Amino acid sequence: MTSLTDDPATVLASGIDITPEQYGVGARFTLSAYDSDYVRIILGALGGVDASGLATETNDISTFVTGSEQRVAQYLRDVIAATAASGAHVSVAILLSRGCPGELQCALPAGVSALGAAPVTLASTGIRASAHWSLYPLLDAGAPSGSATPADHMTPIYSAIEQAKVEGVYSGSDHFATRLDGDLASVLETVANAWIAVGATVQHVATHVTLSINSPSHSG
Amino acid sequence: MTSLTDDPATVLASGIDITPEQYGVGARFTLSAYDSDYVRIILGALGGVDASGLATETNDISTFVTGSEQRVAQYLRDVIAATAASGAHVSVAILLSRGCPGELQCALPAGVSALGAAPVTLASTGIRASAHWSLYPLLDAGAPSGSATPADHMTPIYSAIEQAKVEGVYSGSDHFATRLDGDLASVLETVANAWIAVGATVQHVATHVTLSINSPSHSG
Numbered sequence: 001m002t003s004l005t006d007d008p009a010t011v012l013a014s015g016i017d018i019t020p021e022q023y024g025v026g027a028r029f030t031l032s033a034y035d036s037d038y039v040r041i042i043l044g045a046l047g048g049v050d051a052s053g054l055a056t057e058t059n060d061i062s063t064f065v066t067g068s069e070q071r072v073a074q075y076l077r078d079v080i081a082a083t084a085a086s087g088a089h090v091s092v093a094i095l096l097s098r099g100c101p102g103e104l105q106c107a108l109p110a111g112v113s114a115l116g117a118a119p120v121t122l123a124s125t126g127i128r129a130s131a132h133w134s135l136y137p138l139l140d141a142g143a144p145s146g147s148a149t150p151a152d153h154m155t156p157i158y159s160a161i162e163q164a165k166v167e168g169v170y171s172g173s174d175h176f177a178t179r180l181d182g183d184l185a186s187v188l189e190t191v192a193n194a195w196i197a198v199g200a201t202v203q204h205v206a207t208h209v210t211l212s213i214n215s216p217s218h219s220g
Numbered sequence: 221m222t223s224l225t226d227d228p229a230t231v232l233a234s235g236i237d238i239t240p241e242q243y244g245v246g247a248r249f250t251l252s253a254y255d256s257d258y259v260r261i262i263l264g265a266l267g268g269v270d271a272s273g274l275a276t277e278t279n280d281i282s283t284f285v286t287g288s289e290q291r292v293a294q295y296l297r298d299v300i301a302a303t304a305a306s307g308a309h310v311s312v313a314i315l316l317s318r319g320c321p322g323e324l325q326c327a328l329p330a331g332v333s334a335l336g337a338a339p340v341t342l343a344s345t346g347i348r349a350s351a352h353w354s355l356y357p358l359l360d361a362g363a364p365s366g367s368a369t370p371a372d373h374m375t376p377i378y379s380a381i382e383q384a385k386v387e388g389v390y391s392g393s394d395h396f397a398t399r400l401d402g403d404l405a406s407v408l409e410t411v412a413n414a415w416i417a418v419g420a421t422v423q424h425v426a427t428h429v430t431l432s433i434n435s436p437s438h439s440g
Contacts (some may be wrong), residue, residue, distance in 0.1 A: 027395045028352065032252030032311050049240055061311075061352050061439035062430060064395050066343065070387045071433035091252050091281075093430050095354060096263065097396045116382065132248065132281050134315060136356045136426065139348050140372040152360040154326055154422070175284050176248050176317045176426070202372070206396070208311050210250045210282060217280035 004177040010026030018112055021055065025068035025117075027076060035088035045082035051074055053074060060207040062093075073120040073192045077185050081125045084184070085215045094196050099203040100138075107206055112148075116200030119193045122185035130183040130212045132177035135160050135192055138204040156202065160194035162214070180209075187211065228236030238332055241275065245337075246286035247296060247314055255308035259352035265302035271295060282313075292316070293340040293412045296407050301345045304404070304433045312431040316415050319423040320358075320359040326424050334369075336420030339413045350432045352397035353411055355380050358424040370422040376422065380414035402428075407431065 018027070033041040046058060054067035054075055061081075065072055076094065083090050099114065100106035137153045150156050151220045162179055164170040169182035169190050188207075195207045212218075240246070253261040266278060274287035274295055283299075285292055296314065303310050319334065320326035355374045370376050381398055384390040387410050389402035400407045407429075415427045432438075 024395075026395065028394075030311050030313065030352075032254060033256040034253060034255065035256070038254040038309065060396075060435045061350050062397075062434045063401070066395070089258065091250050091313075093250065095338075095396055095428065100396075100415075108322050130281050132250075134426065136358060138356060138373045139359050139361045140361045141361070141369050142371050148225040151362050153358045160411075174248075174279075175246065176315055176320075177282075177285070179281070206354065208315065212250075212281045215280045 001010050002095065003189060011016060013191060018109055018115070020068045021066045022101060022109060023099060023112070024106075025069060025072065025098050026064065027072050028062050028064050028097050029076065029092055029094040030062045032091045032093075033083055033086060035086065035092070036150060037086075037128055038088070041083060041086045041088055043198045048082055049078040052079055066186040069098075069117045069192060070120045070142060071198055073122055073188055077122050077188055080184060080211065080213070081127055084127050087214060089215055090211075090213045092213075094191075094209050094211070095206060096192065097204075097206045098195065099205060108203070109142065114199060114201050114203040117196050120189060122189050123185070125184045127184040127213060128216070128218065129187045130215070131180040131183065131187050131191070131209050132174065133209040134177050135194055135198065136206045136208075137202040138206065139199050139202060156198040160198065163197075164190050164195060184211070184213065224276065238329055239336070240288045241286045242321060243319060243332070243335060244326075244327060245289060245292065245318050246284065247292050247316050248282050248284050249296065249312055249314040250282045250397070251299065251303055251322045252311045252313075253303055253306065253308045258304075258308070261303060261306045265299050267300040268302055269295060289412060289416055290340045293408055294343055297342050297345060297408055298371055300404060300431065300433070301347055304347050307434060309435055310431075310433045312433075314411075314429050314431070315426060316412065317424075317426045318415065319421045328423070334419060334421050336422040337416050339416060340409060342409050344406070345404045346415060347404040347433060348438065349402065349407045350435070350438070351400040351407050351411070351429050352394065353400055353429040354397050355414055355418065355427045355429070356425065357418050357422040358426065359422060370421060376418045380418065383408050383414060383417075404431070404433065
C-alpha cells in the first residue's frame with residue numbers, strides 16, 4: 001500500500017480537522033482490458049500514473065484508492081485513460097464511497113456528520129466513454145439526523161439525473177441505471193460531483209458506475 | 221429484448237398478484253473476458269444459456285435481466301460459468317435490484333410495499349470465484365414505513381456479513397466491500413439471499429458484486 005502524504009490539500013474543506021481517509025473518501029475499481037495482453041496493459045496503467053496525495057492498494061479483484069475527491073477523480077481518469085490508450089476494449093467497474101470509513105462500521109470522529117466537499121474539475125481526455133451509473137444515498141430510518149437530510153432516497157437521485165442533463169452527458173434512463181455518454185473526464189465529473197453534492201446532506205453515499213471504452217459497438 | 225413468459229413461477233410468492241418484473245426484480249451485469257477473442261467468448265456465453273422465464277436485453281455496456289430471483293440467479297451462474305469455461309481471466313460487475321421498477325421512479329402497484337421472496341438455491345459449478353460485495357438497503361428518512369423496517373441501513377449489512385460467515389464464503393472485510401471466496405454458485409447464493417432477506421423489510425434494495433475468475437493471481 002502506498003502511503004498517504006501529509007499534503008494539507010488532503011484535509012476536507014469543512015472547517016473540521018478530518019482527512020478524506022478518516023471520512024472514508026475513496027474508490028474501489030476493477031479495470032478490465034479485453035485483450036490477451038491484459039497483464040501488461042493493466043499493470044502498466046496502474047504503475048504509470050501519478051498517485052501523489054493518495055493511498056492505493058491493488059489485489060486480485062480490485063484497486064482501492066483513498067484521498068481527496070479531486071485527487072481520487074484525477075487518478076481514476078488517468079488510470080482509465082492509460083488503459084484505454086492501449087486501444088483495447090476496456091470496461092471499468094467503479095465504486096465511490098464517502099462517509100463510511102472502517103471496514104465494519106461507519107464510525108466518524110465525534111461531532112462529524114455529513115460533510116460537503118468542493119466539486120471536482122477534470123481536464124478532457126479526448127476519450128469517449130459510455131456508462132451505466134447508479135447513485136445510493138444511504139439514509140437511516142427514524143428522524144432525519146439534520147434538517148437538511150432529504151426525506152427519501154429517490155429525491156437526490158432525481159436531482160442528480162437532472163444535473164447530468166444540464167452537464168450534457170445524460171443519454172437515457174435504463175433499468176437500475178442512468179446512461180451517460182461523453183468524454184471520460186466529463187462522465188467522471190458528473191458521477192463524482194453528484195456523489196459529493198448528495199454527501200453534503202447525507203453522510204454515507206455510495207455510487208457505482210460501469211464504463212465502456214473502445215467498444216466495437218461504438219465504431220459502427 | 222426477449223419476452224417474459226407467462227410462467228406462473230414468475231409471480232412472487234407473496235399472496236399479492238405482482239410479477240417480479242412489476243416489482244423490479246432483476247440484474248444488470250457486465251461480463252469482461254480478458255482475451256482478444258472476447259467477442260466470441262461473451263456472445264457465445266450469452267447466447268448459449270437457458271433464459272426461459274426471463275426477459276433480457278444486452279447493449280454495449282451491460283446486460284439487463286428480469287424475472288424471479290431464482291431464475292435471475294441461475295441465469296447469472298450459467299452465463300458466468302459459460303464465460304469462465306473459455307479459460308480466460310473473467311471479471312463480472314453485477315448489480316441486483318428489487319423494489320424499484322421503472323426507470324425514474326420506484327412506483328409499485330397500490331398496496332404493495334416490501335415483499336420477501338424464497339431464497340435461491342444453485343447447484344455447484346466447480347468454478348472458484350473471488351468477489352468484492354456491497355449491499356445497499358435504501359431506506360427513507362422520517363418514520364419507518366412499517367414496524368419491521370430497520371432503524372438504520374448498517375444493521376442489515378452487518379447481519380448479511382454474519383450470514384456470509386455462516387455460509388462459509390466470507391473471507392474478509394475490505395474498504396467499501398466484503399470479500400467472498402468460494403464456488404461461483406455459493407458466492408452468488410450468498411449475495412442473492414442477503415439481497416432477498418433485506419428485501420423482506422426494505423422495499424428498495426440494491427447490491428453490487430464484482431467477481432474475479434481464472435485470475436493468474438489465483439494460480440500462484
